[in-house]
Amino acid sequence: MKKWFKNVGPGVLVSAAFIGPGTVTVCTLAGVEFKFALLWALLLSIIACMILQEMAARLGIITGQGLSEVIRNEIKNPIFRTLSILLIFAAIVLGNAAYEAGNITGAVLGMSAILPSYMIEFGAISINLWSLSIGLIAFGILAIGNYKVLEKIFIGLVGIMSFSFVITAIIVKPDLLELVRGLFLPSQGNAGILTVMALIGTTVVPYNLFLHASLVSEKWKGVTALKIARKELFWAILLGGVVSMAIVVTAAASGITNVYSAADFAEGLEPLFGSFATWFIAIGLFSAGISSAITAPLAAAYVVQGCLGWKKGLHSRRFKLVWASVLLLGMFFSSLGFKPVAVIQFAQVANGILLPVVAIFLFWVVNKNTVMGEYTNTLRQNMLGLIIIGITVFLGAKSIYSVFQGF
Template sequence: MTDATGKRRWYTQNGPGALVAAAFIGPGTVTVCTLAGVNFGYDLLWVMLLSVFATMVLQEMSARIGIVTGRGLTDVIRTQLKNLSLTRYIVLLVILSAIVIGNAAYEAGNISGGRLGLETLLGITSAAGSRWLSLVIGTLAFALLFIGSYRLLERALIGMVIMMSLAFVMAAVLTRPDLTALLQGLLRPSLNDASILTILGLIGTTVVPYNLFLHASLVSEKWRSADDLPHARRDTFIAIAIGGLVSMAIIICAAAVNAADISNAADLARGLEPLFGSFARYFLSLGLFAAGITSAITAPLAAAYVVRGCMGWPKDLKHTGFRLVWMFILGIGITFSSLGINPIDIIRFAQVANGLALPLVVAILLWIMNQTAVLGEHKNTRLNNVLGSLILLVTVALGTRTIIQVMASL
């Protein structure tokens, strides 16, 4: 009886980390990992390993802020910059542009990714059928968000993350990877001109600014005391490790296919079928659907949390303003995905905004993490600051390269 109670108690102390994992394993991540595996085999697995470590470092800081202050990251930023009016407005404007407009642009991709998974799984090829699938996914996301229950959202997303993880990992196992080559790809970094953009893409889809805002808000909803920090850290590290395992599993699957015409996970699912049987296709299609639907829920949720912090709204998932924000994000995603509109220009703007926001958010995060008035004894240690500073340098390089790349393509 004691063991059962202990297990039940352990289960109740987990959740926000799984939502963060659900957020960063979206169709964009699936696509980048697919291309990494198709073009470079196992050679870039080390990038995912480092990206997962960097994500753990930053998300732990974000979780610490949420638990110790009981507020979201945007709310803390707004409060700490209250005496610097112009700076505060500029910082909040950049954050709003990157998170709200960026997530609105990417939401169409989230819904379309989930739709692609269902199309491949169910064998649907008609355009009319595709449009209806977008509406089905959008309606499901709407229902879960509108109910406004954190516990329901948490349980639903944990379930989908488990399904997604099992689907992608099982697909990877079916490819029977070369373990020696796999370990070499994990532990022996390789870098060249051909792979640099893919490396930046892998980092950029794993270390994302909106997850920092989402995580701080989620843990402030889940926990009320600094005594819960050990639970939050364990939850964060386990969930992000699982997310990294999923990303690596996709790369492993893609490495098994020697084909130049693979551009997304749906193509990969079809390409694996003649080699490893229909089960591989079903697992990958199911994983892509789960990746799309989870990101379709977390992206609007993150945007709503950011706006709530900027506006100082109360902590209520049923607040009218909070609901209007996520409805706006979700509505744009459903419309673009249903009509087959390619929001390429908006996505380019979102990439530039995220390129600006990521180093800015990391720099502000490190600044806040060293404020005794905010965190007291829970402020950063010297090791935290060293690791955070190294990650900041990487985000600056990543943001600069992303902006240059997007500008060159205009």
């Protein structure tokens, strides 16, 4: 057991990254609006997440490099390489800056459910003190620049999230038959394709593929670590999936009818379970927001580092400048008081649309003998990978079509 805990790390960070305010919000809305009908979409996304993240982890261990670094080295055509790097920059770096506002706001919503908000006036601008405080906490944790410290913090945060949401799901006593039916009998019900896409996008997060490959390349060296990395990844993502499902179950079984923010979710549970349920959700939401507020800037920094060929290391000044810029942008926009729910939903849909693009890049490099040697994808891994890419391309195309139909 002691040895297993020693090897816990990258997989937990991946789970912490996808169990953010986006997951809390999207899963809450899915449970409120469609009850248990979309649990199958979460199950699919958990399986897809395990398969794709295993490829990313294998790439990081075998090559000792991050995904963006391998892409930069393997695309020989200068025009195509430049276009690919620009695509990755736009999708991951700028996207993460936008997500960061939602992450910090999500943590603020958790605090606001149990503590009053404080506003600081700067002329015509009102800044939420909690946004600044949470941003500074994330800044301090990242500034430490110690990977082992980051691991311990995330293990603690994932533990708090798991306890908070799973216990609350048990308290609501869901209909087990309906739960099993929603889990194993795919049905879209009255849900739009964008809702299904958001659920997938909130679990299989494109930036996690970059983050995971970079993290394992720093934590482990040599192919002997592959077995440990796979086992750690499986249990970490399974735990994250259980937490996501717990949020859907809680929302579906609690009788909430209107949710405009994750804070409403906590308030909706209070008449049924008293202040304890509110505390469970508030602490879980705060942990989700803080964890994602750390991983999003970290992932952006790893992407830039790999794309531009910078020297590896958490202590690099340029590395710190990237994550600090993403974090400061998130703090700024969060403190202005924008409503996070619509932005968070849009971000998850965007994640789902971007996913096949990043997955195709990953699929391509893990099948190159010059990169992976004997550890290229097996026939089974390729079949599963192609099925996942096919499903995400189909859903992405349908979601884009749905958006254009709305105009």
